[in-house]
Amino acid sequence: MAPLRPRPGILEIEPYVGGKAEVEGMANVVKLSANEAALGPSPKAIAALRAAVPVVHRYPDGGARALRQAIGARFDLDPGRIVCGSGSDELIQLLMRAYAGPGDEVLYSAHGFLMYRLSALAIGATPVAAPERDLRTDVDAMLSRVTSRTRALFVANPNNPTGSYLTREELARLHAGLPNDVLLVIDAAYAEYIGCADYTTGQELVERAGNVVMTRTFSKLFGLAALRLGWLYGPPDVIDVLHRVRGPFNVSALAQTAGIAALEDREHQEQERANNDCWRPWLAEQLAALGLRVHPSVANFVLVGFDADGGSARAASAWLERHGILARPMAAYGLPHCLRISVGREAENQAVIARLREFVA
Numbered sequence: 001m002a003p004l005r006p007r008p009g010i011l012e013i014e015p016y017v018g019g020k021a022e023v024e025g026m027a028n029v030v031k032l033s034a035n036e037a038a039l040g041p042s043p044k045a046i047a048a049l050r051a052a053v054p055v056v057h058r059y060p061d062g063g064a065r066a067l068r069q070a071i072g073a074r075f076d077l078d079p080g081r082i083v084c085g086s087g088s089d090e091l092i093q094l095l096m097r098a099y100a101g102p103g104d105e106v107l108y109s110a111h112g113f114l115m116y117r118l119s120a121l122a123i124g125a126t127p128v129a130a131p132e133r134d135l136r137t138d139v140d141a142m143l144s145r146v147t148s149r150t151r152a153l154f155v156a157n158p159n160n161p162t163g164s165y166l167t168r169e170e171l172a173r174l175h176a177g178l179p180n181d182v183l184l185v186i187d188a189a190y191a192e193y194i195g196c197a198d199y200t201t202g203q204e205l206v207e208r209a210g211n212v213v214m215t216r217t218f219s220k221l222f223g224l225a226a227l228r229l230g231w232l233y234g235p236p237d238v239i240d241v242l243h244r245v246r247g248p249f250n251v252s253a254l255a256q257t258a259g260i261a262a263l264e265d266r267e268h269q270e271q272e273r274a275n276n277d278c279w280r281p282w283l284a285e286q287l288a289a290l291g292l293r294v295h296p297s298v299a300n301f302v303l304v305g306f307d308a309d310g311g312s313a314r315a316a317s318a319w320l321e322r323h324g325i326l327a328r329p330m331a332a333y334g335l336p337h338c339l340r341i342s343v344g345r346e347a348e349n350q351a352v353i354a355r356l357r358e359f360v361a
């Protein structure tokens with residue numbers, strides 16, 4: 001009998017490795033490896049979760065109606081054009097499955113979020129990476145890679161792990177250069193942290209075009225990464241397609257309940273944003289003062305460059321880990337000489353700088 005074999009291409013996928021969370025033999029670590037909310041979840045979300053536990057024998061609302069209404073009210077969007085997912089990762093995978101297949105090309109930028117490549121491979125499509133300029137998405141390079149086989153273009157704005165973003169004008173130019181039958185996915189996972197006047201989540205493009213969607217998440221500023229909750233805003237046709245391909249209960253009741261409570265807790269959101277506004281520039285300054293190359297970031301992390309051969313970045317990561325601090329090595333993103341450090345609480349930020357100072361010395 002022939003052995004079981006997965007579809008061609010599946011075994012080319014390198015399983016996604018998330019930011020490390022543990023160090024053997026250490027009870028308390030400083031985890032700055034996954035761009036999670038520094039201050040943790042909203043106390044109101046925790047209370048809502050507790051209250052929801054006694055009814056977990058009931059299936060959730062498959063349409064996440066109350067949550068979609070809350071998102072719509074908060075961001076001034078039509079709840080009928082929102083789909084929720086088990087993290088924005090799931091929405092990326094659903095879009096991929098619905099709009100691309102074997103032989104199709106899926107485009108993203110060279111140091112773009114890893115899930116674009118991995119989920120394209122998972123459905124048998126060909127991932128195509130356009131080169132970046134100074135670790136920024138290059139609109140012209142992206143457009144020059146569009147072929148008759150391109151089905152979707154993914155752009156994280158701002159991008160993880162580089163922290164750079166496309167301005168409103170650049171994003172509009174990227175969209176204007178795309179054929180109507182190519183889906184533009186704007187992944188705005190870090191949108192809530194950003195205060196730049198020329199930044200856009202892409203919401204207005206979704207409103208005026210038939211081929212643009214915006215994905216968002218509760219895993220970052222809203223502090224609910226473990227619950228897996230993301231959402232997408234798109235044209236009615238795309239929403240209809242996603243409702244057909246998603247699982248009937250793809251978002252748990254606990255995630256829906258906590259999401260609504262987290263949205264309501266404006267004070268907690270402001271605290272998280274203020275922590276980031278204070279400590280990201282501080283981290284960048286301190287790292288630069290140590291002689292390290294810090295790439296400008298508008299999100300809740302900074303990308304730090306060490307010597308070109310990658311040896312110093314690996315050694316720095318190991319040194320930090322030995323002292324119970326977890327940063328994210330970047331070899332999987334094609335940046336072996338870099339570490340990505342999430343913004344933490346004050347003591348965590350002080351700790352990572354103190355240890356890197358020792359390392360550099």
Ligand SMILES: Cc1ncc(COP(=O)(O)O)c(C=O)c1O
Pocket residue numbers: 034035086087088089090113156158159160187189216217218219225228229230
């Ligand atoms: C750019 C980007 N998009 C999407 C995600 C996935 O987020 P979620 O937790 O909603 O699946 C991440 C997570 O790090 C990210 O950095």
